[in-house]
Amino acid sequence: MNRNLYKIIGVDEKATPEQLKKAYRKLAKKYHPDANPGNKKAEERFKEVSEAYDILGDPEKREQYDLMQKGGPAAWGAGGAASGGFGGGGIEDILRSMFGGGFSSPSGGGFSQRSASRPTITVRVPFRTAALGGSVKTRIEVPSTCPVCMGAGGSGESTCSSCGGSGRMQQGQMVMPCSNCGGRGSTFTSVCSTCGGTGEVMSAENIDINIPPGSDSETMLRLSTPAGRSFLARIEVRPDRFLSREGRNIHCTVRISAPQAVLGTKLKIRTLDGKILLKIKPGTQPGTVIRIPGKGLTYRGTKGDQLVHVEVELPTEVTPEEETLWKKLGENG
Numbered sequence: 001m002n003r004n005l006y007k008i009i010g011v012d013e014k015a016t017p018e019q020l021k022k023a024y025r026k027l028a029k030k031y032h033p034d035a036n037p038g039n040k041k042a043e044e045r046f047k048e049v050s051e052a053y054d055i056l057g058d059p060e061k062r063e064q065y066d067l068m069q070k071g072g073p074a075a076w077g078a079g080g081a082a083s084g085g086f087g088g089g090g091i092e093d094i095l096r097s098m099f100g101g102g103f104s105s106p107s108g109g110g111f112s113q114r115s116a117s118r119p120t121i122t123v124r125v126p127f128r129t130a131a132l133g134g135s136v137k138t139r140i141e142v143p144s145t146c147p148v149c150m151g152a153g154g155s156g157e158s159t160c161s162s163c164g165g166s167g168r169m170q171q172g173q174m175v176m177p178c179s180n181c182g183g184r185g186s187t188f189t190s191v192c193s194t195c196g197g198t199g200e201v202m203s204a205e206n207i208d209i210n211i212p213p214g215s216d217s218e219t220m221l222r223l224s225t226p227a228g229r230s231f232l233a234r235i236e237v238r239p240d241r242f243l244s245r246e247g248r249n250i251h252c253t254v255r256i257s258a259p260q261a262v263l264g265t266k267l268k269i270r271t272l273d274g275k276i277l278l279k280i281k282p283g284t285q286p287g288t289v290i291r292i293p294g295k296g297l298t299y300r301g302t303k304g305d306q307l308v309h310v311e312v313e314l315p316t317e318v319t320p321e322e323e324t325l326w327k328k329l330g331e332n333g
């Protein structure tokens with residue numbers, strides 16, 4: 001069985017990082033080899049405590065460990081062997097399961113393998129939804145218990161021939177879970193053909209992802225499926241043809257003709273919340289930026305603006321009639 005890392009350090013699972021650190025320091029001091037010369041037991045204990053703190057002292061690793069304790073990531077197929085979890089159960093095994101094996105990348109699923117992290121999917125979000133917040137429906141492939149073997153992976157247990165049933169193998173200095181049986185100590189005489197012995201099959205789940213306002217590409221959301229699987233969603237904001245974002249502000253570019261710039265005009269332009277009529281004043285210069293207050297996005301309590309960049313288009317070709325008019329303008333200038 002796995003030893004509980006919290007128990008090794010002697011704290012509750014709800015312990016704050018400070019409490020953890022304090023408890024660890026106390027134990028590390030107590031069992032430090034310098035304080036216990038020649039005491040093998042203290043040395044063992046010191047090592048154990050240090051290793052446990054290596055994991056629990058790191059917020060990311062701790063989270064991963066907590067999830068694993070709840071039966072989370074193991075079920076995502078760590079290691080890929082027919083193991084339901086981590087076999088033999090020393091800290092090395094835990095570490096290996098957490099950071100060595102990584103997650104298998106289920107074929108057909110949307111998950112990609114990121115080093116030692118939770119399954120991650122990419123969610124494409126419309127520009128407006130990312131800016132204002134909203135909900136995006138997506139379909140994800142999640143592992144679920146194989147309906148044929150009910151998660152067992154096979155039937156007819158026989159002692160593993162590689163490890164002789166111990167589930168462990170010596171590899172240099174390290175004791176590793178047996179690669180043949182995945183640390184279980186036994187193999188199936190008949191492997192489930194539906195799941196190939198993993199005890200899991202992939203099934204699609206529809207989920208609604210709540211997109212917080214002001215989300216940007218690369219924003220990571222921590223989510224869980226209705227069945228309680230935890231995963232990360234990386235947002236990929238779909239660009240808008242007209243609007244772009246810079247912090248709280250929205251930018252857009254309008255092109256007007258030379259007469260419109262000189263005489264002024266009114267343009268219908270799109271904002272995050274619908275179309276508005278924008279007044280272009282007579283004598284507007286190319287490169288003018290018109291600020292429409294409050295049409296940006298709200299982020300941390302402050303609302304941004306929409307900035308309209310005005311470009312003036314000059315004709316590249318003119319009709320003889322237009323040429324006469326431009327010439328006339330030229331004479332006056």
Ligand SMILES: [Zn+2]
Pocket residue numbers: 146147148149150151152153154192193194195196197198199200
């Ligand atoms: Zn099966």
Ligand SMILES: [Zn+2]
Pocket residue numbers: 160161162163164165166167168178179180181182183184185186
């Ligand atoms: Zn074995």
